[in-house]
Amino acid sequence: MPRTAKSKHINGKFLEIPKQFEYHLNHTLAEHKEHSTFLQKFLAISYSIRDLVAEKWLNTEEVILKRKDLRIVNYLSMEFLIGRLLYNNILNLQVEDEVKELLASYGLSLNEIAILEEDAALGNGGLGRLAACFLDSLATLGYLSFGYTIRYQYGLFKQEIENGFQKELPDDWQKNGYPWEFPKPEEAVTVKFFGRSESYIDEKGHLKFRWVDTYDVLAVPYDIYITGYNSDIVSVLRLWQPRAINEFNFAEFEKGNYEKALYEKNLAETLSKVLYPNDAFFQGRELRLKQEYFFVSAAIQDIIRRHKRRFGNDLSNLSQSEVIQLNDTHPTLAIPELMRILLDEEGYSWEEAWEIVKNTIAYTNHTVMPEALEKWEAPLLQNMLPRHYQIIEEINARFLKDVSEKFNGDLQKIINMSVFEEGNIKKVRMANLCSIASFSINGVSELHTEILKRTVLKDFYEMYPEKFNNKTNGVTQRRWLLECNPPLAKLITESIGDKWIVDLYELRKLEAFLDDSEFLEKLDQAKMWNKERLAKYVQDKLSVTLDPASLFDIQVKRIHEYKRQLLNILHIIHLYNEIKEGKHLKVPRTFIFAGKAAPGYRMAKLIIKLINSVADVVNNDPVVSKQLKVVFIPNYNVSAAQIIIPAANVSEQISTAGFEASGTGNMKFMLNGALTVGTLDGANVEMLEEVGAENIFIFGLKAEEIEEARRKGIYNPFGIYLENEKIRRVLDMIRNGYFNKDNPELFVDIYENLLYGKFAPMPDQYFVLADFEAYEQTHKKVEELFLNKAEWNKKSLLNIARSGKFSSDRTIEEYVRDIWKTKKV
Numbered sequence: 001m002p003r004t005a006k007s008k009h010i011n012g013k014f015l016e017i018p019k020q021f022e023y024h025l026n027h028t029l030a031e032h033k034e035h036s037t038f039l040q041k042f043l044a045i046s047y048s049i050r051d052l053v054a055e056k057w058l059n060t061e062e063v064i065l066k067r068k069d070l071r072i073v074n075y076l077s078m079e080f081l082i083g084r085l086l087y088n089n090i091l092n093l094q095v096e097d098e099v100k101e102l103l104a105s106y107g108l109s110l111n112e113i114a115i116l117e118e119d120a121a122l123g124n125g126g127l128g129r130l131a132a133c134f135l136d137s138l139a140t141l142g143y144l145s146f147g148y149t150i151r152y153q154y155g156l157f158k159q160e161i162e163n164g165f166q167k168e169l170p171d172d173w174q175k176n177g178y179p180w181e182f183p184k185p186e187e188a189v190t191v192k193f194f195g196r197s198e199s200y201i202d203e204k205g206h207l208k209f210r211w212v213d214t215y216d217v218l219a220v221p222y223d224i225y226i227t228g229y230n231s232d233i234v235s236v237l238r239l240w241q242p243r244a245i246n247e248f249n250f251a252e253f254e255k256g257n258y259e260k261a262l263y264e265k266n267l268a269e270t271l272s273k274v275l276y277p278n279d280a281f282f283q284g285r286e287l288r289l290k291q292e293y294f295f296v297s298a299a300i301q302d303i304i305r306r307h308k309r310r311f312g313n314d315l316s317n318l319s320q321s322e323v324i325q326l327n328d329t330h331p332t333l334a335i336p337e338l339m340r341i342l343l344d345e346e347g348y349s350w351e352e353a354w355e356i357v358k359n360t361i362a363y364t365n366h367t368v369m370p371e372a373l374e375k376w377e378a379p380l381l382q383n384m385l386p387r388h389y390q391i392i393e394e395i396n397a398r399f400l401k402d403v404s405e406k407f408n409g410d411l412q413k414i415i416n417m418s419v420f421e422e423g424n425i426k427k428v429r430m431a432n433l434c435s436i437a438s439f440s441i442n443g444v445s446e447l448h449t450e451i452l453k454r455t456v457l458k459d460f461y462e463m464y465p466e467k468f469n470n471k472t473n474g475v476t477q478r479r480w481l482l483e484c485n486p487p488l489a490k491l492i493t494e495s496i497g498d499k500w501i502v503d504l505y506e507l508r509k510l511e512a513f514l515d516d517s518e519f520l521e522k523l524d525q526a527k528m529w530n531k532e533r534l535a536k537y538v539q540d541k542l543s544v545t546l547d548p549a550s551l552f553d554i555q556v557k558r559i560h561e562y563k564r565q566l567l568n569i570l571h572i573i574h575l576y577n578e579i580k581e582g583k584h585l586k587v588p589r590t591f592i593f594a595g596k597a598a599p600g601y602r603m604a605k606l607i608i609k610l611i612n613s614v615a616d617v618v619n620n621d622p623v624v625s626k627q628l629k630v631v632f633i634p635n636y637n638v639s640a641a642q643i644i645i646p647a648a649n650v651s652e653q654i655s656t657a658g659f660e661a662s663g664t665g666n667m668k669f670m671l672n673g674a675l676t677v678g679t680l681d682g683a684n685v686e687m688l689e690e691v692g693a694e695n696i697f698i699f700g701l702k703a704e705e706i707e708e709a710r711r712k713g714i715y716n717p718f719g720i721y722l723e724n725e726k727i728r729r730v731l732d733m734i735r736n737g738y739f740n741k742d743n744p745e746l747f748v749d750i751y752e753n754l755l756y757g758k759f760a761p762m763p764d765q766y767f768v769l770a771d772f773e774a775y776e777q778t779h780k781k782v783e784e785l786f787l788n789k790a791e792w793n794k795k796s797l798l799n800i801a802r803s804g805k806f807s808s809d810r811t812i813e814e815y816v817r818d819i820w821k822t823k824k825v
C-alpha cells in the first residue's frame with residue numbers, strides 16, 4: 001500500500017480542504033458562507049475531514065477483500081469512550097496547517113471550532129476509554145479491526161454541581177447532528193428475543209432445534225471510521241441502532257396480536273435509549289441484558305457475513321479469519337449466539353461448532369470485585385433467550401464432566417466452576433462461561449492477572465493454566481500527548497524528533513537532557529502553559545481563581561469508594577487544620593478533583609458533596625485560601641481530561657491495593673510529566689518498575705496485606721481513630737457538621753461507615769484510615785521536593801522519558817503476538 005506524504009492525496013484523488021469546506025457549507029448544509037454560524041462551520045470542516053476519512057475506509061475495505069491472509073480483530077464492548085474526533089482526525093491525517101489557514105481566513109481558531117463538537121461519551125470510564133485507545137492503536141499499527149457496540153441515544157449523563165451535590169442531566173450527544181458516522185442500512189440484521197426453542201428431526205434423522213415465536217427488532221449499523229496516525233487503514237467502530245421491523249405490525253394486528261406488534265416497536269425504542277451509568281458495579285436489570293444480547297447478536301451475524309463474503313459459506317475456518325475479543329463479560333452472550341448460529345442455522349454438529357467457538361473467542365477480565373461480576377438470574381435469561389439458555393446448559397454439562405475427570409469428582413471444584421450458581425434464585429455466572437469458552441483469558445496488569453489466578457479464577461487457572469496471560473493496559477500517545485499537550489509535544493519533537501508519535505519507547509532519548517538546565521526550564525514552561533490553561537478553564541466554569549505557581553495535585557476518575565477520593569479529602573482537611581493552627585504549608589497547593597458518581601451510588605455522591613463542602617470552607621477562608629485551594633470540576637469526560645491531566649504536578653492514584661485492575665489515568669499523567677502519589681496497585685506497580693523508586697511516591701498497605709487483614713478480620717479502624725489524634729479530629733469535624741453548618745448531620749454516614757461499617761460488610765472496608773498516616777508522610781515529601789524546582793523537573797522528565805511501556809501500541813502488539821496472531825497490512 002503506497003503511503004503518501006500528504007494524506008489529503010489518497011486513492012489517486014486530490015481533495016482540497018478549502019474546496020470541500022465550501023462545498024459542504026453550500027450543498028450539505030445549504031448555507032451561504034457569509035451567513036453560516038460557528039456550528040455550521042464546525043460541521044462543514046468536519047465533513048471536509050470526513051471526506052478524507054471515507055477515502056481511508058475505501059482503501060481499508062479493499063484490503064479486507066484482497067488480503068485473505070489477515071485475521072480481523074473484533075473488539076466487542078458495551079462501551080467506547082471516544083471523545084471528540086475533529087482535532088484527532090486532523091492530527092492523524094496531518095492536515096493541521098491547511099485547516100488552521102482556512103479557519104484563519106474566517107478569523108477563527110481551530111480550538112474555538114473544535115470545542116463545538118459534543119463528546120461521544122458512550123462509556124463510563126477506564127474500560128470504555130481503553131476500547132477507544134485500542135481502535136486508535138490498531139489503525140495506527142495497520143491491523144484490520146472492528147469495534148462493536150450500541151448506538152446509545154443518550155451517552156453517560158452530564159454532571160452539574162448544584163449546591164455541592166451532583167445533578168445528572170441527559171447527554172443528547174447527537175442533538176446538533178453528528179458528522180462522523182455513516183449509516184449502512186443495507187447491512188441491517190434481525191435480532192430476536194423471547195419465543196421458545198422447538199426440537200425437530202432433520203432430513204438426516206438428526207435431532208435439531210429452532211428458535212420460534214420470537215419478538216424481532218432490526219439492528220442497523222452506523223459506522224465511525226477511527227483513523228490512525230499517518231496510516232491508510234482505519235478501524236471501524238460499528239454502532240448498532242435498533243429499529244422496529246414494521247413501524248406497526250399489521251399482520252400481527254390482523255391476528256388480534258396487538259401486544260406483540262406494540263412490544264416490538266417499544267423494544268426498538270427503548271433498547272438503545274441510554275448507557276447504564278454504573279462503573280464496576282453489576283445491577284441485574286432486564287433492559288441491560290437485552291442491550292447486551294442485541295449488539296452481540298448483531299455483531300456475530302455481521303462477522304459471519306463478512307467471513308462468507310471473503311471465504312464463501314464454509315465456516316469451519318472462521319477462527320483463522322476472525323478473532324473476537326470480549327471486553328469484560330458484558331458481551332458474553334457472543335458465545336451461545338455463535339454456537340446457536342453454527343448449530344441451528346449453519347448445520348454444524350456440536351463438536352464442530354464448539355471447536356470453532358473456542359478458537360475464536362478470547363476474554364479480558366477487568367475486575368475482581370464481587371459486586372462488579374455479572375451474575376444474571378437464570379429465569380430471566382431463560383425466558384428472554386430460551387435457546388441460548390439451553391446451549392449454556394449443554395456447554396456447562398459437558399464442561400463439568402471434564403472437571404470431574406480432571407479433579408477426580410471433587411465436588412467443591414464442580415460447585416465453584418459451574419456456570420450456574422445454585423441457590424434461592426439460580427444465577428448464571430458470566431465470568432465462568434467466558435473462562436470455559438475462551439482460548440485466552442487475560443488480566444489488565446501484572447498484579448491484577450496474578451490476583452485473578454489466585455482468587456476469582458483460581459480453579460480455572462488450575463484447569464487451564466495455558467489460557468491465562470497478562471496484557472497491561474496502555475493509552476494512545478496521539479490523544480494523550482500529541483493532541484492534549486501541544487507545548488510538551490512540540491518540545492519533545494524539537495529535541496528527539498517525532499518518531500515517539502508511533503513508537504513511545506523513543507521517549508527514552510529524553511534522558512539525554514536530564515542535566516540540561518535550559519531544557520528543564522522549557523519543560524517547566526510547558527507545564528506552566530498547561531496550568532494556566534486549566535486555571536482559565538476553572539475561572540470560566542467555577543469563578544474560582546487558581547494560582548498557576550501553586551502545586552497542582554489532581555485526582556480525576558470515577559468516584560468510587562475503592563478509588564479513595566475520601567483519603568485525599570480527609571488529608572486536605574488535616575492540612576486545613578494545620579494552617580488554622582498557624583502552621584504554613586511549604587508550598588501553596590491546589591487540590592483538584594473531578595469525576596462522576598453512578599446516580600444510584602449514595603456513598604459516592606455523598607463524597608462529592610463532602611469535597612465541595614470542604615472546598616467552600618477552604619476557598620472562602622481569607623487566611624487558608626492563600627496557601628490552599630480545593631476545586632471540584634464538574635462533568636469529567638475525555639475532553640475535560642485533555643485539559644486537566646497535562647496541568648498536573650502530582651497525580652493521585654491511591655486505590656486500596658488489590659482493587660484497581662490497572663488504571664489508565666495513571667499512565668496519562670505520567671506521560672504528561674506528573675509525579676505519581678500512589679499505592680502498589682494495578683499498573684502503578686509497573687510504573688514504579690519503569691521509573692525507579694526515587695521518581696514516584698509509593699505508600700500504603702500492599703495487596704497481600706489487605707487480603708490478609710480482610711481474611712482474618714483483624715482490621716480495627718476504631719483503634720486507629722482512638723490512637724491518632726489528627727485522624728480523630730478530622731473525623732469528628734465531619735461527624736459534627738463543621739463543613740455543613742446548616743445540615744450538620746449530612747456526613748454522619750461517612751463517619752459511621754468508616755468506624756462501624758454501617759453500610760458495608762466491615763468497618764472502613766477500603767482501609768482509608770489504615771493508610772492515612774503513610775499518605776500524610778508521603779505528602780510531606782512531595783511538598784519538600786516541590787521546593788526544589790530543579791529536582792522536581794528532573795523527576796518529571798524521567799517520568800516522561802520512561803513512560804514508553806504505557807502506550808496502547810505496546811499493549812496491542814502484545815495482544816497480536818499472544819492472542820490475535822494476525823499481521824499488519
Ligand SMILES: *Cc1c(COP(=O)(O)O)cnc(C)c1O
Binds near residue numbers: 125126129556557641
Ligand atoms: C482515562 C480515563 C478514565 C480512567 O481513569 P482511571 O484513573 O484509570 O480510573 C476515566 N474517564 C476518562 C474520561 C478517562 O479519560
